[in-house]
């Protein structure tokens with residue numbers, strides 16, 4: 001098999017144009033033409049991974065099956081291509097420097113001067129080309145915006161790859177922005193001209209311009225961009241704003257983006273036609289999202305709600321399940337920390353979700369919201385922190401353990417949720433973590449199996465005995481000490497680790513829909529195969 005063809009996606013003019021979505025959508029249409037595709041991201045910042053970054057800085061931390069804490073764009077790649085991302089699909093400059101410097105300390109460079117070129121650039125090239133015999137295409141998104149100082153080594157690395165692999169084995173796709181200005185709505189090409197100039201300074205001539213714009217691109221604008229930016233006019237592709245992001249791959253195809261990519265790589269598009277089945281599925285998906293028969297309200301009662309990207313996968317998982325059921329979900333984002341009147345904030349809810357989170361801020365209000373959901377019989381899903389707080393709420397208010405808490409928030413409490421190293425008794429074979437460990441990279445991360453209890457609601461929802469879900473947390477429910485007290489309240493522990501030490505799912509049988517999960521189901525939801533938990537929650541909230 002030949003080595004993969006390499007596509008590099010860079011971004012110009014400004015951030016937040018949706019490079020990740022563009023890479024994911026291109027991946028999806030190339031797959032629809034029968035090609036195997038891998039999508040990767042290189043992020044130029046100096047953090048080793050985004051694990052310690054505030055969601056407000058960088059949005060959600062997306063967790064892969066093999067436990068990498070990565071950028072939320074990997075979530076887009078998974079959702080659009082269906083291929084599970086892995087830790088080798090994500091790299092930051094920080095990681096490259098950290099690896100190189102530890103090798104330098106061990107004397108592995110044998111006395112040579114360690115430099116950005118070739119040492120850093122070689123690492124980036126190795127990352128991009130890893131397993132390049134396994135895929136027809138590897139699409140690499142270069143994070144940041146062209147012109148950023150920290151992005152230069154990555155641009156240099158992809159420039160070298162063009163030189164090494166040749167023109168018809170590599171392609172530079174540059175995502176840019178065409179503003180409509182003034183009352184006339186005139187489309188302006190100058191910002192794009194400047195960002196292409198910045199690329200040229202790095203030695204890269206883009207092969208195709210993908211132009212974000214709120215209005216269709218006029219032919220004369222395409223001509224002007226082609227002339228000034230030195231590309232064929234057919235390679236100026238419009239990427240119009242959409243209200244439903246699952247339209248993007250279909251729109252790209254209408255704009256012939258995939259055809260131009262095939263031509264660049266000397267592949268005949270007629271010999272690699274788009275699968276009719278794929279087209280039908282994506283068209284049906286977008287239609288069902290756009291034509292709901294009923295609207296419901298779901299309150300997300302969390303800490304980072306002021307930036308929706310903090311809960312990107314959760315929002316998408318709701319969209320997938322809503323589309324599947326012909327429902328429009330009106331998400332009411334409720335800031336747990338700032339909420340003054342919880343009941344009035346959540347009284348419109350057809351369902352309440354308390355999502356994952358870290359730190360004490362807002363947790364007492366989340367516990368009150370959970371109590372409301374439990375007592376007023378409002379469908380409730382607690383995810384990770386949400387599940388931990390649900391256990392605390394039930395033990396406090398039903399079992400009467402008034403000081404039930406998590407040791408993440410209080411040292412002096414009934415340690416219902418705690419680090420396994422704090423438990424009395426055996427922890428099985430699972431890694432022990434303690435408070436003195438580094439914060440970065442010390443969590444239960446990635447996919448773990450969970451055994452579902454016979455006859456439970458969870459088993460009915462999943463329809464399977466053993467499931468695998470992704471985790472990202474330090475603390476656990478102390479089952480050996482408080483399991484009995486919890487079950488005495490009527491709460492069922494319906495999902496456990498196969499060795500029975502860890503609690504993965506709790507549910508209240510005497511409630512219309514009350515489920516807490518220690519994992520993050522949202523990471524596994526795909527538009528064409530929505531997650532069963534979200535589907536079930538939405539059906540209950542919509543009273544189907």
Ligand code: GLN
Pocket residue numbers: 355356357358359383384385386408472473474475476
């Ligand atoms: N802060 C909690 C823990 O570390 C929950 C984490 C989460 O919700 N992802 O266990």
